[in-house]
Amino acid sequence: MSSxxxxxxxxxxxxxxxxxxxxxxxxxxxxxxxxxxxxxxxAGARAAGAPGSTPTLLKLYTxxxxxxxxxxxxxxxxxxxxxxxxFLLHIVARILKxxxxx
Amino acid sequence: MGxxxxxxxxxxxxSLLPEVEGPKTHLExxxxxxxxxxxxxxYQILSIIPVYGAEKTDTLDPINNFRVLxxxxxxxxxxxxxxxxxxxxxxxxxxASKKKIAVNFNLIIDRVLFQNAQKVVSALLYLILAVxxxxxxxxGSFSDLGIFRFIMLILQIFLPGIVxxxxxxxxxKGHGLGSGPVLLLGSHILGxxxxxxxxxxxxxxxxxxxxxxxxxxxxxxxxxxxxxxKFSSLRSILFRSEGLSFVQFLVCIAVFATFMYTLNIxxxxxxxxxxxxxxxxxxxxxxxxxxxxxxxxxxxxLSHLLVFAYALYSLCPNSLITRLLVQxxxxxxxxxxxxxxxxxxxxxxxxxxxxxxxxxHPVHTVIYTITLICIxxxxxxxxxxxxxxxxxxxxxxxxxxxxxxAGYRExxxxxxLEKIIPIAAKLSAFFVSILSVIAGIFxxxxxxGVLIASALVYASFEMIVGANTSLGNGN
Numbered sequence: 001m002s003s004x005x006x007x008x009x010x011x012x013x014x015x016x017x018x019x020x021x022x023x024x025x026x027x028x029x030x031x032x033x034x035x036x037x038x039x040x041x042x043a044g045a046r047a048a049g050a051p052g053s054t055p056t057l058l059k060l061y062t063x064x065x066x067x068x069x070x071x072x073x074x075x076x077x078x079x080x081x082x083x084x085x086x087f088l089l090h091i092v093a094r095i096l097k098x099x100x101x102x
Numbered sequence: 103m104g105x106x107x108x109x110x111x112x113x114x115x116x117s118l119l120p121e122v123e124g125p126k127t128h129l130e131x132x133x134x135x136x137x138x139x140x141x142x143x144x145y146q147i148l149s150i151i152p153v154y155g156a157e158k159t160d161t162l163d164p165i166n167n168f169r170v171l172x173x174x175x176x177x178x179x180x181x182x183x184x185x186x187x188x189x190x191x192x193x194x195x196x197x198a199s200k201k202k203i204a205v206n207f208n209l210i211i212d213r214v215l216f217q218n219a220q221k222v223v224s225a226l227l228y229l230i231l232a233v234x235x236x237x238x239x240x241x242g243s244f245s246d247l248g249i250f251r252f253i254m255l256i257l258q259i260f261l262p263g264i265v266x267x268x269x270x271x272x273x274x275k276g277h278g279l280g281s282g283p284v285l286l287l288g289s290h291i292l293g294x295x296x297x298x299x300x301x302x303x304x305x306x307x308x309x310x311x312x313x314x315x316x317x318x319x320x321x322x323x324x325x326x327x328x329x330x331x332k333f334s335s336l337r338s339i340l341f342r343s344e345g346l347s348f349v350q351f352l353v354c355i356a357v358f359a360t361f362m363y364t365l366n367i368x369x370x371x372x373x374x375x376x377x378x379x380x381x382x383x384x385x386x387x388x389x390x391x392x393x394x395x396x397x398x399x400x401x402x403x404l405s406h407l408l409v410f411a412y413a414l415y416s417l418c419p420n421s422l423i424t425r426l427l428v429q430x431x432x433x434x435x436x437x438x439x440x441x442x443x444x445x446x447x448x449x450x451x452x453x454x455x456x457x458x459x460x461x462x463h464p465v466h467t468v469i470y471t472i473t474l475i476c477i478x479x480x481x482x483x484x485x486x487x488x489x490x491x492x493x494x495x496x497x498x499x500x501x502x503x504x505x506x507x508a509g510y511r512e513x514x515x516x517x518x519l520e521k522i523i524p525i526a527a528k529l530s531a532f533f534v535s536i537l538s539v540i541a542g543i544f545x546x547x548x549x550x551g552v553l554i555a556s557a558l559v560y561a562s563f564e565m566i567v568g569a570n571t572s573l574g575n576g577n
Contacts, residue, residue, distance in 0.1 A: 044415060060282065072272045072275075
């Protein structure tokens, strides 16, 4: 038991030489790796932690801005208004055609 | 930041398209489903209402059956469909992931600029398509229409596109569940198929006044129990080419079953916690890793190509470029009225629809299949990396949750993931492409529609259940 512990401690001290060339090389490589990774950055919204498109589903809108906004009820009302206007155009055209034929 | 960025450059245009406000309070599930249903209804109505001001021409539809797949309708306001939304979002997300456009997704402000850019590009594509349709004489030539009706038609075709963009945004801002474009496309495909299966509408098939039901199931049942011209009518409903036939309906069911079966095929990567000993679980890596997304992207590009090809054909029908790119043959019988694509480069990107078509033109079938497989595999790999599905992203996910692959050291995990995940993406694209070609040959665009709709519905279901755990628990 004590002999095993002693050999372990010997191995540890041999492996970790503070300020040695190995640790310097390893530290520099780590710094370079971190720099490289930070430069690349996330490839999409989901990779950055925000909800975004997944491999099987497309998603367009993930965040809210602080600018001018429209209530969805207004959007729906305008859409129905557009539909109604086109519909009315058809009705008016049909009525005019009927009167013209008469 | 050095240099002008695309998302900043496009920012002034974003002010023309204001943002939809997210819900101020928590919406119940029923309210969300109500919003989704409302959006679908608005979209369907846009597809049904005819365009005002069109000249009564005998224009044949060059896109015809393919409209099942891109969300458009031949006679309605929604003639441009959903292809611009899909194309712009795919394009921008892939460009951003390849660093072609500089977006720092770690910043909320950049993410907002990015999604606004997607919206603006969608609107621009809708405008381009609207101008192209009207300029090509689809609704009558300029001399017949006059300037007022010309502009009126462009507006009528363009504004439904803006409405579509906002319908998608309403759903995705939190008023609905899942993805907006997926909901609209899925509902469009399923609506078309439902109509062609159960419709009671009859159409003439010959000069003698004989008619046939449009619905495949209805027609089959009716002809089975009727006695007038029994066998010819039955043969017509079983094998007709002008709409969904009963045999094609059966093929659709087979495609659906095949796809559902394939959804469950996966590789279980054994993982364990790097902290707690003895806890083992599986990380499922599905065969259909990117599902039908690459296929939809390909079809959105094809939709645009078909519109531009038709414009080229109608504006200068005899030029050399037109003959090289696209050649049409008009089909104008009692039952069918369409412009059939028969030659040119665009022809080899158009799927063979129908068994006779595939057999009579084997070169087209082979070239299309190979082209489709290559393109979708390429798109699949791009999409995998763009949506946090690549090997590095999965490794990051493992690290964040203190997980390691059982039997591998941390240094070799990336190599293992880089081996299996791209293969999953490639196999996914390959399988979906083959299945879509087979579905197209035996069940026309309806088979491909079933394939796409099944994938979209399943993906939406997966996301919704994942986001609302109470649904999964059966509460």
